[in-house]
Amino acid sequence: MCGIVGIVGRSPVNQALYDALLVLQHRGQDAAGIVTCDEDGHLHLRKDNGLVRDVFTQQHMRSLTGNMGIGHVRYPTAGSSSSAEAQPFYVNSPHGITLGHNGNLTNAAELKRELFLQDRRHINTESDSEILLNILAQELIRQDGLSLTPEALFRAVSGVHRRCQGAYGVVAMFCGRGILGFRDPHGIRPVVYGRRETEEGTEYMVASESVALDTLGFELVRDLAPGEAIYIEMDGTVHLQQCADNPGLSPCIFEYVYFARPDSVMDDVVVHRARMRMGTRLGKKILREWPDHDIDVIIPIPDTGRTVAIEMAHELNVKYREGFIKNRYIGRTFIMPGQTQRRKSVRQKLNAIGLEFKGKNVLLVDDSIVRGTTSREIVMMAREAGARKVYFASAAPPVRYPNVYGIDMPAAQELIAHGRTEEEVCAAIAADRLIYQDLEDLMGAVRKGNPRLERFDCSVFTGEYVTQVSPDYLTHLEQRRNDLAKHKKDREYANLDLHNNA
Ligand SMILES: O=P(O)(O)OC[C@H]1O[C@H](OP(=O)(O)OP(=O)(O)O)[C@H](O)[C@@H]1O
Numbered sequence: 175m176c177g178i179v180g181i182v183g184r185s186p187v188n189q190a191l192y193d194a195l196l197v198l199q200h201r202g203q204d205a206a207g208i209v210t211c212d213e214d215g216h217l218h219l220r221k222d223n224g225l226v227r228d229v230f231t232q233q234h235m236r237s238l239t240g241n242m243g244i245g246h247v248r249y250p251t252a253g254s255s256s257s258a259e260a261q262p263f264y265v266n267s268p269h270g271i272t273l274g275h276n277g278n279l280t281n282a283a284e285l286k287r288e289l290f291l292q293d294r295r296h297i298n299t300e301s302d303s304e305i306l307l308n309i310l311a312q313e314l315i316r317q318d319g320l321s322l323t324p325e326a327l328f329r330a331v332s333g334v335h336r337r338c339q340g341a342y343g344v345v346a347m348f349c350g351r352g353i354l355g356f357r358d359p360h361g362i363r364p365v366v367y368g369r370r371e372t373e374e375g376t377e378y379m380v381a382s383e384s385v386a387l388d389t390l391g392f393e394l395v396r397d398l399a400p401g402e403a404i405y406i407e408m409d410g411t412v413h414l415q416q417c418a419d420n421p422g423l424s425p426c427i428f429e430y431v432y433f434a435r436p437d438s439v440m441d442d443v444v445v446h447r448a449r450m451r452m453g454t455r456l457g458k459k460i461l462r463e464w465p466d467h468d469i470d471v472i473i474p475i476p477d478t479g480r481t482v483a484i485e486m487a488h489e490l491n492v493k494y495r496e497g498f499i500k501n502r503y504i505g506r507t508f509i510m511p512g513q514t515q516r517r518k519s520v521r522q523k524l525n526a527i528g529l530e531f532k533g534k535n536v537l538l539v540d541d542s543i544v545r546g547t548t549s550r551e552i553v554m555m556a557r558e559a560g561a562r563k564v565y566f567a568s569a570a571p572p573v574r575y576p577n578v579y580g581i582d583m584p585a586a587q588e589l590i591a592h593g594r595t596e597e598e599v600c601a602a603i604a605a606d607r608l609i610y611q612d613l614e615d616l617m618g619a620v621r622k623g624n625p626r627l628e629r630f631d632c633s634v635f636t637g638e639y640v641t642q643v644s645p646d647y648l649t650h651l652e653q654r655r656n657d658l659a660k661h662k663k664d665r666e667y668a669n670l671d672l673h674n675n676a
């Protein structure tokens with residue numbers, strides 16, 4: 175789940191882009207990049223593997239000149255983890271375009287073939303985002319080629335919508351001209367925009383989450399609608415246009431469960447409130463199905479499990495205690511690239527406070543159980559800390575199917591609930607009882623914040639995808655991106671790069 179940002183400013187934007195990426199770091203920890211465009215129309219790019227704070231030195235920041243730029247933090251779902259696939263990507267024709275993408279294309283292989291045979295375009299990496307950029311470029315050439323009018327740009331985005339399948343939240347910069355943002359026709363991935371007034375004039379930002387706007391003093395204008403595009407010219411003129419034939423909003427429900435920061439507002443739903451409601455509903459389920467429960471204390475799994483746990487404790491009228499202390503210097507474990515690293519990180523990241531567990535029946539609460547890495551370790555840690563009974567609750571239903579829209583869950587076999595009943599998952603994580611949220615309750619908890627949200631992408635729970643996904647693609651994804659295959663590929667592609675500032 176990558177993070178994207180673009181700013182059309184009135185003064186240098188390098189620091190603002192950096193700060194926005196820091197705030198979006200929870201969406202991608204593998205690589206980061208910024209490209210700016212100066213007043214002479216020159217691009218300045220810095221991207222590499224690593225966290226935002228490690229990728230950009232002072233010297234890099236000084237070289238990122240210009241009042242307009244875009245940035246990206248990456249969590250790979252296609253290709254490899256090579257620094258060559260860090261974003262933004264660049265293509266020189268037409269107009270000099272750079273692009274950052276959040277999401278995943280499910281017809282990338284066909285598009286790559288088409289680009290080569292039909293459009294005579296070479297794709298140098300395995301990244302679907304490089305493909306998306308070249309489709310945009312080609313669709314723009316297909317317009318009348320020379321003039322970069324908003325109309326031509328929007329027609330090009332319509333062309334992207336017709337050709338690309340899957341999910342995409344995109345920010346793209348046109349050298350010396352402006353910044354384009356757009357969202358796929360199902361609005362699976364989020365994109366918002368906002369503005370701030372300065373003495374020099376109005377500045378605009380396009381970003382994955384509203385939290386990036388807040389922290390930089392931009393006011394949220396609104397989310398882009400599914401299929402909609404925004405084009406902000408360098409002089410601050412804003413154009414908006416619906417570019418899809420049949421748009422319909424089906425946002426990814428996992429954004430609300432785990433990905434987004436709680437202080438973001440997504441499609442008019444305050445993520446924090448949605449998580450609170452998940453907790454209330456899960457609490458009600460326990461009261462319904464297990465009225466004579468013997469839970470002594472509710473303990474959250476930090477960080478994301480906290481909001482849910484607090485509301486559950488309230489609903490059940492049971493004590494809430496922070497029994498696990500999180501090492502603030504360790505990042506999110508779920509989005510780490512390999513299982514060994516993920517497992518090791520859970521132990522490094524969380525440590526139990528013995529007295530909160532000793533002799534008690536504890537209910538551990540998390541937002542979700544995906545591979546089971548966290549829950550397995552945590553249940554063990556609770557027992558080691560002296561708990562009498564260890565129960566576990568998940569604010570999301572069992573995750574049983576691969577994600578194809580920008581979350582790296584490619585292989586069903588790696589999901590702990592795949593092919594297992596809830597009782598079997600309970601046994602697999604060695605808990606005494608396991609309570610999962612019902613899907614209806616999860617959707618209800620989010621929809622309460624915005625009744626217009628009729629549909630969600632819930633494919634990881636149901637196996638039903640909101641776009642067409644061929645069985646061949648699912649097989650390909652599983653083979654190419656399971657943990658073992660990824661590890662091998664990362665070594666093979668380690669040095670595949672064309673241009674990059676050191
Ligand atoms: O079943 P798993 O495969 O372990 O995945 C689920 C866990 O991963 C996430 O935590 P993460 O550490 O990534 O981030 P957080 O600190 O925001 O909770 C999520 O909040 C769950 O705790």
Ligand SMILES: NC(=O)CC[C@H](N)C(=O)O
Binds near residue numbers: 175
């Ligand atoms: N998580 C994402 O949004 C990934 C974007 C893109 N598919 C990549 O792998 O770089």
Ligand SMILES: [Mg+2]
Binds near residue numbers: 476477540548
């Ligand atoms: Mg967690």
